[in-house]
Amino acid sequence: MALNYELSPHLVAWELTRACQLHCRHCRARALRHRNPDELTLEEVEGVLDAMSTFDPLPRIIFTGGDPLERDDLSAIIAAAVHRGHAVALAPSVTPRLTRPVLAEWAARGVGAVSLSLDGATPAIHDGFRGVPGTHTRTLEMARGVVEAGMHLQINTTVSAYTAADLVPLGTLVPTLGVSSWELFFIIPTGRAAATAWRGEDQDTVLGWLARYRAEVAFRVTAVGAPQFARYSDPELRPGRPPVMREARGMMFIDHVGDVYPSGYLPLSAGNVRNRPAPALYRESGLFRGLRDNDRLAGRCGHCAWTSVCGGSRARAYAVSGDAWAEDPNCLLPV
Numbered sequence: 237m238a239l240n241y242e243l244s245p246h247l248v249a250w251e252l253t254r255a256c257q258l259h260c261r262h263c264r265a266r267a268l269r270h271r272n273p274d275e276l277t278l279e280e281v282e283g284v285l286d287a288m289s290t291f292d293p294l295p296r297i298i299f300t301g302g303d304p305l306e307r308d309d310l311s312a313i314i315a316a317a318v319h320r321g322h323a324v325a326l327a328p329s330v331t332p333r334l335t336r337p338v339l340a341e342w343a344a345r346g347v348g349a350v351s352l353s354l355d356g357a358t359p360a361i362h363d364g365f366r367g368v369p370g371t372h373t374r375t376l377e378m379a380r381g382v383v384e385a386g387m388h389l390q391i392n393t394t395v396s397a398y399t400a401a402d403l404v405p406l407g408t409l410v411p412t413l414g415v416s417s418w419e420l421f422f423i424i425p426t427g428r429a430a431a432t433a434w435r436g437e438d439q440d441t442v443l444g445w446l447a448r449y450r451a452e453v454a455f456r457v458t459a460v461g462a463p464q465f466a467r468y469s470d471p472e473l474r475p476g477r478p479p480v481m482r483e484a485r486g487m488m489f490i491d492h493v494g495d496v497y498p499s500g501y502l503p504l505s506a507g508n509v510r511n512r513p514a515p516a517l518y519r520e521s522g523l524f525r526g527l528r529d530n531d532r533l534a535g536r537c538g539h540c541a542w543t544s545v546c547g548g549s550r551a552r553a554y555a556v557s558g559d560a561w562a563e564d565p566n567c568l569l570p571v
């Protein structure tokens with residue numbers, strides 16, 4: 237079925253809690269050691285899931301954090317989402333809470349995929365980035381556990397000035413893990429990531445390499461925060477070519493207290509699910525509608541032949557300029 241991004245997101249990323257025991261350099265969430273008492277309750281989560289049943293088709297939900305395993309009602313939340321027909325994925329932190337029995341329970345409850353963060357081929361880069369020694373070894377162990385439990389494994393890699401030099405060896409390691417998907421997150425200078433500067437020239441080099449890499453592997457390879465990857469991986473601009481997913485266009489983020497954002501990296505909220513149903517915020521809010529309106533884009537993104545497909549990263553535009561409709565400063569396409 238062709239997706240109409242005006243009506244339904246393809247992906248809802250849902251931050252169940254901001255609590256986490258890791259301390260990652262790039263953390264979008266500025267994670268906390270303890271849960272916020274104002275987090276959405278299980279009953280409220282179920283209410284939001286009921287409201288989202290009006291999306292057609294139902295979006296895929298990825299429960300993230302913080303660390304979703306910090307919630308003692310996580311099993312009930314998974315059951316509620318699976319029961320309502322959503323494809324459910326989990327993005328846990330690799331801490332002692334994540335074990336093979338936990339993975340087996342998720343698989344039994346109907347979780348289809350688990351994404352794990354892996355930012356380097358060796359412990360030196362990954363553990364330095366994640367802030368806890370031993371995390372790299374445990375991540376590889378849990379990656380094998382995900383596959384053995386019968387779920388799809390997605391590896392998430394943050395691409396920044398700190399990790400980019402290790403991407404080639406990481407590209408050799410990732411296929412050995414049995415992945416279904418490798419998702420590369422091109423850093424947005426927000427949260428703790430503000431300190432990891434990232435230049436357009438570097439991004440251009442990485443996207444070119446990634447396009448060649450993607451052509452050679454059998455699993456899915458995607459670039460988050462870099463919608464211009466579309467023109468690297470398939471340079472032909474055919475009429476009617478569908479838009480790639482980006483902030484508010486196929487994507488919605490719900491934070492731990494119910495505030496709704498176009499993505500986890502664009503800190504402009506359309507409202508809160510405690511006051512207005514999530515589908516109304518996605519379809520009708522001025523923020524979401526505005527971000528889907530390519531006519532509002534400025535600078536090079538406003539005059540680019542690729543606007544309807546790409547449109548640039550709205551999160552990066554906002555992080556750098558304070559204007560979510562400004563040009564994506566990391567795109568080097570001459571227009």
Ligand code: SF4
Nearest residue numbers: 537540546547548567
């Ligand atoms: S100028 Fe903007 S719309 Fe055009 S390819 Fe670059 S980021 Fe995408």
